[in-house]
Amino acid sequence: MASPMKGPFAPPFLSGEPRATALLNDGFRRPAAWLAEAKARAGFQIAPEVFGAIQTFGPNGLRNLAALSERGTVCVVTGQQAGLFLGPLYTFYKALSCIAFARAVERETGARCVPIFWLQSEDHDYAEIASVLAAPGLPLALPVDDASCSVAHRRLPEEVSGLVARLEDALAPLPFADEVLPLVRESYVPGRGPVEAFAGLLGRIFEPEGLLLLDPRCPGIARLSAPLYETAVRRSEEIDKLLLRRGEELAAAGLAEQVQVRCGSPLTFFHGDSPEGPRQRVGIVRRNELLAAARENPLRLSSSALLRPLVQDSLLPSVAYVGG
Secondary structure, three states, X not given: OOOOOOEOOHHHHHOOOHHHHXXXXXXXXXXXXXXXXXXXXXXOOOOHHHHHHEEOOHHHHHHHHHHHOOOOOEEEEEEEOOOHHHOOHHHXXXXXXXXXXXXXXHHHHOOOEEEEEEEOXXXXXXXXXXXXXXXXXXXXXXXXXXXXXXXXXXXXXXXHHHHHHHHHHHHOOOOOHHHHHHHHHHXXXXXXXXXXXXXXXXXXXXXXXXXXXXXXXXXXXXXXXXXXXXXXHHOHHHHHHHHHHHHHHHHHOOEOOOOOOOOOOOOEEEOOOOOOOOOEOOOHHHHHHHHHHHHHOHHHEEEXXXXXXXXXXXXOOEEEEEOO
């Protein structure tokens, strides 16, 4: 007999179906849960290294950064890969949702709440982020190679200037083009990092809302993340079992796993001998090498999709995360 079809998790979760909410708390619906989270995080003290990794744009961004340094301030976090020209439209929607949710938390709980966009600069799937459908029938793409280093260590090639020109030609007749296209032109220039370009464009578009942007691919954030990296390596077998059990629970509820479990491979990526090296998942047989990297140069490691939310919560007084 064929196995029954398993559906995605998000629709039943967002509609409040018990088979989904039994597996993940849906407190995002209830202001009382927001208040409980805000109170739980009220004493959180952010490390100086985190402030050093945050980018601000305009006076509202500076005000939000100053507020973040005060006890009792909390945040809503979202994030995305640094796609060409901001990538798919859902990147924009995630930033808007983060801002809107932060406002709602502040209004309903009385706690100061700021929106933070986590730049996924650790990601190495350049082919996935180096292209965008700018308009119907107008795909734009940067040259792609076989290197698998984190996008933080790449630079935009000369070809990006031609892509900017084509984007301008396509979008010039549209409303607000005169406001947005100059920002694109100033952000996407040859020699600049794609993460820097992405952050500059996103930050300036949402400057009035004071959106903060955090780039985790830096020594300070890596040092703060190292204890979690070590835990993920040391307890990898236990984590595998828990993930497999949750996969069985999802299947029993008729739901598909969003991230496939890779047994025998810790939830950290390894970059080899240097932070700029190829990013890859390695087996637990290299446990000692991974632990040494966490202690000596944690930039040789980076978080996976499953580990990243834990890293975020360890660094920030987050009350909610806009995923997807």
